[in-house]
Amino acid sequence: MKKTVLTLTLAASVLALGACSNDSADSSEVIATSKIGDITQNDLYEEMKSSIGDQAFQLLAIEKVLSNKYEVTKEEVNTQLKADKEQFGESFEAIIAQKGYTEESYKKFLELNLLQEKALIEDVKVSEDEIKAQYEDIKDEINVRHVVVEDEETAKKVKAELDSGKDFAEVAKEYSIEEPAQTTGGDLGWISKASPMDEDFLNGAFALEKNVISNPIKSSFGYHIIEVTDKRTIEESYEDKKAEIERQLKLEKADQSTLLPKVAKMMKDADIKIKDEDLKTSLDQFLAAAEAPAEDAEATTEKDAEATESTK
Numbered sequence: 001m002k003k004t005v006l007t008l009t010l011a012a013s014v015l016a017l018g019a020c021s022n023d024s025a026d027s028s029e030v031i032a033t034s035k036i037g038d039i040t041q042n043d044l045y046e047e048m049k050s051s052i053g054d055q056a057f058q059l060l061a062i063e064k065v066l067s068n069k070y071e072v073t074k075e076e077v078n079t080q081l082k083a084d085k086e087q088f089g090e091s092f093e094a095i096i097a098q099k100g101y102t103e104e105s106y107k108k109f110l111e112l113n114l115l116q117e118k119a120l121i122e123d124v125k126v127s128e129d130e131i132k133a134q135y136e137d138i139k140d141e142i143n144v145r146h147v148v149v150e151d152e153e154t155a156k157k158v159k160a161e162l163d164s165g166k167d168f169a170e171v172a173k174e175y176s177i178e179e180p181a182q183t184t185g186g187d188l189g190w191i192s193k194a195s196p197m198d199e200d201f202l203n204g205a206f207a208l209e210k211n212v213i214s215n216p217i218k219s220s221f222g223y224h225i226i227e228v229t230d231k232r233t234i235e236e237s238y239e240d241k242k243a244e245i246e247r248q249l250k251l252e253k254a255d256q257s258t259l260l261p262k263v264a265k266m267m268k269d270a271d272i273k274i275k276d277e278d279l280k281t282s283l284d285q286f287l288a289a290a291e292a293p294a295e296d297a298e299a300t301t302e303k304d305a306e307a308t309e310s311t312k
Contacts, residue, residue: 028040028041028042029041031044049276049278049279050278053278053279053282054279054281054282057274057279057282057283058282058283058286059112061267061272061283061286062112062115062116062263062267063111063112063115064270065263065266065267065270066112066115066116066118066119066263066266067115068266068270069119069266070115070118070119072111072114072115072118076114077107077110077111077114078107080110080114081103081106081107081110084110086189086190087189087190087191088184088187088189089143089187089189089190090187091183091184091185091187091189094183094184095180095183095184098180098183116259116263117247117251119259119262119263120251120254120256120258120259121247121250121251121254124250124253124254125250126246126249126250126253130249131242131245131246131249132238134194134245134248134249135238135241135242135245137192137193137194138192138193138194138234138241138245139192139233139234140192140193140206140231140232140233140234141190141191141192141231141232141233141234142190142191142192142205142206142208142228142230142231143189143190143191143228143229143230143231143232144188144189144191144205144226144227144228144229145168145169145172145185145186145187145188145226145227145229146172146176146186146188146201146205146224146225146226146227147162147168147171147172147175147176147181147186147224147225148176148177148178148181148219148221148222148223148224149175149176149177149222149223149225150177150222150223151222151223152216152218152223154175154223155216155223155224155225156216157175158171158175158225159213159214159215159216159225162213162225162227163213168185168186168227169185169186169187170185171186172184172185172186173185173186177222178221190232191205193206198219198220198221200217200218200219200220201217201219201221201224201226204217204219204224204226205217205226205228208226208227208228209228210228210229210230210231211227211228211229212227212228213225213226213227214226214227260286260289261289261290264286264287264288264289264290265290267283267286267287267290268287268290
């Protein structure tokens with residue numbers, strides 16, 4: 001699951017703030033009643049504004065300026081959603097829930113990510129040969145699960161337990177040092193040779209026969225016990241996959257430090273006037289990136305991302 005440059009982590013609560021500010025013109029509308037008093041839409045807005053207002057406003061402003069120049073269709077969002085579901089399989093819902101998303105809020109996250117990607121890769125070039133080489137790397141896929149531990153001795157113990165018939169997911173939850181294993185049971189879904197993973201892990205996984213538990217395989221993360229549960233060759237032809245591959249290669253080539261200044265300049269040109277006094281300064285640091293050197297802009301991006309993460 002990708003995290004894209006400016007948003008990085010888009011809390012569901014941030015999305016909700018935008019929703020509650022737009023759903024009704026009457027801020028006094030009662031959204032909950034009780035014997036001890038009512039709660040209005042404005043109560044909710046003020047409470048959320050006090051805790052996540054700056055980050056939410058920044059994200060809403062980003063979306064506004066990007067959607068004015070670039071278009072992301074429902075089809076593009078659904079295509080990316082489908083790809084993520086295929087990649088993570090049965091673990092998809094657990095993974096997005098861990099990040100604080102429902103499927104609908106995750107689609108909003110994807111839409112904003114895709115807008116940012118279009119701005120980022122607008123001027124990036126890739127060759128036909130590069131696209132063809134990438135297709136060769138992605139056309140064969142394996143469905144894989146693993147347990148990763150710190151040392152070879154533990155890895156051998158894990159293999160012995162799996163060879164004796166113990167449930168793979170339960171063993172992964174017990175031994176794996178990879179935190180997501182507690183919800184995924186070590187399932188990585190479908191991967192290809194182009195997947196952004198450790199090279200030693202990929203080489204070891206693709207050398208395995210189906211339904212064979214590997215011996216310990218060392219990577220930069222530790223020692224892995226791997227099982228390939230299925231193999232397939234994608235149905236799509238080169239022409240079918242060309243546009244998607246071109247996009248991914250452009251993202252890999254793109255200089256991510258250029259995105260924040262680019263979007264900040266778009267905001268500055270939009271001449272945003274903030275009427276809510278509590279939010280008056282929410283874009284100040286962000287807009288400063290329009291004039292800042294790339295390395296300073298990148299640091300601002302990281303700081304804003306950390307602030308957004310803290311709202312979860």
